[in-house]
Amino acid sequence: MKTRILLVEDLPDALELMVDLFSNKGYEVDTATNGVEAIRAIKNKEPDIIVSDIQMPVMDGMELLKNVTKDYPYIPVIMVTAYATIDSAVEAMKIGAKDYITKPLRLDEILAKVERISQLNSLIKENEFLLNKLQQKYDFTNIIGKTDKIKQLFTLVQDVASTNTTVLIRGESGTGKELIANAIHYNSARMKRPFVKVNCGVLAESLLESELFGHVRGAFTGAIKDKVGRFELAHGGTLFLDEIGDISLNMQLKLLRVLQEGEFERVGGTETIKVDVRILAATNKNLEEAMEKGTFRNDLYYRLNVIPIEVPPLRDRSDDIQYLVYHFIEKFNKIYGKNIRDIDPKAMSILKNYDYPGNIRELENLIERIVVLNKSGIIELKDLPSILPAEENVAGSEINIKKGLVRAVEDFEKRLILQALEENSYNKVQTAKVLQINRSTFMSKLKKYDIN
Ligand SMILES: Nc1ncnc2c1ncn2[C@@H]1O[C@H](COP(=O)(O)OP(=O)(O)OP(=O)(O)O)[C@@H](O)[C@H]1O
Ligand SMILES: [Mg+2]
Incomplete structure (x- = not known):
């Protein structure tokens, strides 16, 4: 312009x-x-x-x-x-x-x-x-959920957002802990200041230390110049310590000091740095158990656990599943330029009754795969072989015996092939191997059942 x-x-x-x-x-x-x-x-x-x-x-x-x-x-x-x-x-x-x-x-x-x-x-x-x-993205209207459980969670999040308190977000993997942390920051007075995230679980102790606190040139081999740590980057804003249950006792002690005093030194440095940072932490670990075992410090636990927020697993709020399904269909329709308009009630019922060990992330990935692969514009049972309960997969209600044995067996065969394909990431060679049939037989079956 x-x-x-x-x-x-x-x-x-x-x-x-x-x-x-x-x-x-x-x-x-x-x-x-x-x-x-x-x-x-x-x-x-x-x-x-x-x-x-x-x-x-x-x-x-x-x-x-x-x-x-x-x-x-x-x-x-x-x-x-x-x-x-x-x-x-x-x-x-x-x-x-x-x-x-x-x-x-x-x-x-x-x-x-x-x-x-x-x-x-x-x-x-x-x-x-x-x-x-960003604010729109983490606006509560984009965090889906209508059950009481999730509404209570939203109220709590809104209440704590406006304060400066430390919040410990807990919940199984994929329940939305990071989303909640973002929502707290972008609904707080610090929203225009940085939101800095550190995944404490993936970094080795020495790396994590310099990531958090920075280091001075020459502090260790490879420290060729000064590095500003995440605590300094987050000054005035919010620092999100993800996977906090995974850090070593030694690092726990160092963190405790910053949380208590609001100050630290860069690795190898002598100058004391003061910061104003709001702390949010998340974990899917059972910290109480870890304290009993002596792998998590009590004093750090109490510092972090000022306001605990528990994000419930998806199976405990299965009434939200349908809304999430529509939300993700719309999302992936947009991303992949598809036009999925409807979902068969039987398919929806399967989606609602599955128990999602990977929670919302699993549901999201599932819908993404379905949207990408679906051709008809309507999501049906055959689109979700990976979560069909065993009885559905074997001789479930969808297989109509009245069609006669040959057709019923064919229906069954087709479903098995679809399931095997999905489980093997649609790799044909691999799927044929798993099904223990040779490649040309497999290809002719794909053709017969119009699977591509
Ligand atoms: N209520 C919700 N509405 C819409 N999307 C959600 C909701 N909760 C989570 N999601 C989506 O699910 C995915 C997983 O969420 P997130 O990464 O926040 O989970 P997590 O608890 O941090 O998982 P992990 O423990 O594995 O790190 C993200 O893509 C997130 O946007
Ligand atoms: Mg996370």
Whole structure:
């Protein structure tokens, strides 16, 4: 998109010079010869940036600037001032001008300043746009659930979001702990500050330490320059310590100190660094058991467990499954450009009765696979072989004996093949091997049952 510039100048020659300059550089140019005209132009044209002279009749540049900073604080203004009145430039900066240019006009100087400021401004706009997107993503309307269990959870999340308290989020794998952590941050007063995540479970102890606290150059072999840790990066914002149940006792002690004192040193460093960071932690481990075994420190547990949030497993709120299914169908329809419109009630009932050891992540992956592979636009039983209960797979109600033995056996065979395919990631060679039939027999069966 072209940048729209408003040039405000009462001297025709100077104005023409600038109009030529910016039109040639591809800007959309609007003009005004005094402050009153300028305000009208701002209303009608919504410029991205304004360059204004100070001395003008009717309403001068200072008055205009005051109006813009009050009513349109997001539009940057550059003031043009006569060299003799440099004081007014200083004054203009105080009022809120982004920069100033002194007369006599030097075109390269004007251009450089305008380009720098409009780039900066579009970065700011883009940032706000991205932040907005993130807030929308973690808005509660995108966390699906209508059961009482999940509503209570939302209320709790909303209540703790506005505080600065440490929160320990617990729940099985795939229940949505990370989503909740994001929702807390993006609904808190810190939402415009960083949300920094550390997965404590995947890093070796020494790496985790330098990841969290940073290190100074030469602290250990390979530390070729200073590194800022996640605690510092999260300053003013939120630090999410994921998989907190997996850290060593030694690291637990180091963490405890930061949580208690709000200060630490970089690895190998002597300077004490103070930070203001809100801590959220998550785990799928049983920390009480770990404390009994002596693998998790009591004092750290109490520091973290100020507000515990328990995210229930999906099987305990199976009434939410249907909403999640629709939510994910819509999501993957969009991503893959598909148009799945409906789901067969029998298929929905299977989806609702499955117990999802991998919780929402498992359901999400399942729906993604179904959406990708489905051709008919309707999700049916045959789309979910991997979660069909055993009896359905063997001689389930779907197999109609009245069709006669041959057809019933064929139905059964087709279903077995589909299931085997799915279990083997649709790798034909592998599936044929598992079914212990040769490749050409297998291919002819695929053709016979119209599976591709
Ligand atoms: N209530 C919900 N509504 C919509 N999507 C959800 C919901 N809960 C979780 N999800 C989705 O499920 C997936 C898993 O969630 P998340 O990563 O937060 O789980 P987790 O508890 O952190 O898992 P793990 O313990 O394995 O790290 C994500 O893609 C998330 O967006
Ligand atoms: Mg997680």
